[in-house]
Amino acid sequence: MRWLLAAALAVLLALPLVLSSYAVTVFIFIFFYAFLGQAWNIVGGYAGQLSAGHAAFVGIGAYASAVLSAQAGLTPWIGMLVGGALSAALGTLVGYLGFRFGLRGFYFVLLTVAFAEVCRIVALNTDAVGGALGYYITFTGNPRQFQFQDNRVYYYIALGLMLVATAVVAAIERRRFGAYLIAIREDESACEALGVNTFRYKMLAMVVSSFLTGVGGTFYAFYLFSLQPNSVFGIPLSVEIIIRPIVGGAGTVLGPILGSFILSPLAEAARVYLGQGGWSGAHLIAYGVLLIAVVLFLPQGAYPALRRLWLRPTPR
Amino acid sequence: MAVGLTLIFGVMRVVNFAHGDMMVWGMYLAWLLATRAGVDPYVGFAACAAVLFVLGLIVQRLLVDRIVDAPHEMQILLMLGVALVLENAALVAFGPDPQRVRSPLRAATLWLGPLFVDVARLVTFALAMALTVALYLFLQRTDLGRTMRAAADNAYGALVIGADVRRVYAAAFGIGAACVGAAGALVSPILPFQPAGGLSLSVASFNIVIIGGMGSLPGAFLGGLLVSVAESLGAVFLSPSMKELVSFSLLIVILLFRPAGLFGRAAT
């Protein structure tokens, strides 16, 4: 397995040399959403705390670094850490409220959605950050401002982000933290009886997840150059974030990556072929169907199923 | 509308995320009936309820039934999937712009003591109350209704006494969906609706149901009154665009302090 991954990595590193600009864009899309999905994976996949409001963290990270860059001249390279920290602060709040008040399952999902929507509405109504018209970043192409002329730099940054998030998740899985999160997902009360401080570990997962997602917000801002509250805080983005790990395999290291490689090209194709006219929601219908299909037929996601297929021919 | 949600949850312990989106379909159906067939929504709501009943049955039989015993995460994801499909199918079919249904009753108003009352709203209220009472009687008096309540209290026990639990579940889901379809139709002349509105309707439903207590019918009714009052007050004091903020903030507060509700039992 290792050599397969190493080879894949080598290929990915070399790709921009041969790909068209458009293809590079698609890969950026794949890597970036894999990154966001991986960050979500920590709290949603491993700990089993479904958050359908992770877009809030993207939004906070995005607006924070964008505003700091424009008003205070703070380079987004540092701004991303600030954005991450602010997102982590919100994550701490949501986590604290949710876990302290014993909100599980469906109630927790609602809480996260509510917070994301509140953020969205606040952003819509705050003229200082552009309100409903959105916030725009002037293009300067200056690397110190996290802007690059060449698409391919974004490619490597997105790839880097994806690898960092994956490394974090792999490290977590190897340690007690990961084992505890998985157990918490299975049965919280049993964990408590076995000496696991479930509150602490859920909080930790939430903080790490929201921090990473917030960092991703900076990439979003300085890649797209425009921030619309409905897009960057909205439910469709939260859905995009969670669907890749779920389809690819929540609670696994490679799941979100696999999910993104499967879904991002499809979403892009849908956007290109169906995006015009009245079909703008079509790819979300496909997401809905896919979600249903995964729940019914492949509850653990594509990666575990593939792995079973891969391992089966080998006699034990 | 909230009554439908609480019925589904109470009987099956499955939370229907697609609730609001089903309601939106109810609204669009009413609109279709009104514009294509010239049927007034106050009459046509029965048809909308029927269609949504069938839709509910289909969803339940095909999908929900399979995951009744699955971990909660799976149920949530499934209903999210359904919600996505419904919402975006509406988007594709009807376009994103808000619609309203014309009803001859719309323009009429009445003096009711010192208050200026909109006839349309009055009829909506009256019909909704009538339906709620009918549902309540159904649950109390008929066999199927009683079985549903038994299943809600104790699914395993209901199985033991020979109730066809699957049928009960299907009926519960169907009726819940029908309620929502009717609600959508009844409200369609009053509120503008659009495909994206599914979420705020779901949120409103959840607000109501959680306040009143998941699984409790009187609770849902009371909750409905409470939440409407709260939202109206909010609309008076805040700008219209912030009204949504009120419902979400309300949801957060309710979630934190009352997951068991006023009358209901706590979810597992």
Next chain:
Amino acid sequence: MPVLLEVSGLSRRFGGLQAVHDLSLSMGPDEVLGLIGPNGAGKTTAFNLLSGFLAPDTGAIRFDGRSIVGLPPHAICRLGLCRTFQIVRPFPRLSVLDNVRVGALSRRPRMAEARERARAVIEQVGLGAKIDQPATGLTLAERKRLELARALATEPRLLLLDEVMAGLNPAEIEAMVALVRGINATGVAILLIEHNMRAVMSLSHRIAVLNFGEKIVEGEPAVVANHPRVIEAYLGEEYVHAPSG
């Protein structure tokens, strides 16, 4: 005799029902104390109170000299008091090894050490053959052992076993009795809720009998078995003769 667990005046009510009333017990570090009583007598509630899953209305609980009232379950487990559940709760999608490892991690934060400890415990309870199987594939008797193994992996000083024999056939019960006795022999005190009288009589050094939330009798098995108040409490379920142990 040094005291490991000291409970005094423990009470808890739920709405109109007084589930546990003025309960007092004490246990030494090597004892097996049996807790018996008709259904609804408050035994599992007592366990929930002791293990931190429920807060008492009044009363004191001292474990190894310190008060544990108000501590969360995970903290109590770390102090050395671990419980099992009446309806077993294995982590369904995890293997036997991974299940037990969760328990072991509470004492041995390093994954490799926890794994070793888990293996040892699994051997001890006799589940070695199923070590890599997912928990859902086990029989009930095996799941009970798994539950026991998980709790044992936390290296407890006192183990609360909630109806660990329930649902087992006679052969399985005998095996479980031997296992529990073996665990006690390694220095773990055991507080045992059980309905199977043979098992309780043969395992326990002392027995406490609960009825309607109150302790009505406490003493050695032979004494308790013949006590008129006990027989009265169990009306119709007479286990009058203590079996040879």
